[in-house]
Amino acid sequence: MYQVKFTKLAEKQFLKLPKKFQKLCRKSINKLIQYPKVGEPLKGELKGFYKLRFSRYRIVYQLLHQSITIVIFKIRHRKDIYKKFRF
Numbered sequence: 001m002y003q004v005k006f007t008k009l010a011e012k013q014f015l016k017l018p019k020k021f022q023k024l025c026r027k028s029i030n031k032l033i034q035y036p037k038v039g040e041p042l043k044g045e046l047k048g049f050y051k052l053r054f055s056r057y058r059i060v061y062q063l064l065h066q067s068i069t070i071v072i073f074k075i076r077h078r079k080d081i082y083k084k085f086r087f
Contacts, residue, residue, distance in 0.1 A: 002036050002063075004029055006072045013075040021057060025075060028054040036063050036070055049073070051081075 006014065017025060031038060032052060039050035039061065052059040058081040060074040074081060 002033050002068050002070050004033060004070045004072060007074075010072045010075050017057070017075065021055060024054045025057065025059070028052055028059060029072070032059075032061070032070060046082075053078075057081075 014022065014025060037050070039052035039059070041047075042049045042051055042060070046060070049060055049062050052061065056078055058074075058076060058078050059072055060081060061070050061072045063070060
């Protein structure tokens with residue numbers, strides 16, 4: 001089973017979500033732990049990353065198969081998720 005790690009940015013973004021969406025996000029992350037490739041692979045500059053939708057929000061993550069880890073980079077509203085994507 002994969003373990004989940006949040007970047008500091010993703011952790012801050014999660015805590016800023018309204019409680020209702022935090023709950024949905026947790027459900028999505030639990031689903032992700034069971035089925036890591038449930039998300040859609042991203043293209044272009046974000047090749048190697050995946051997105052997972054929940055409601056109007058997106059989770060951008062990367063799978064590290066060697067260490068059996070899912071790293072969550074961003075959790076944002078769909079209209080803002082790809083703006084200024086930095087690591």
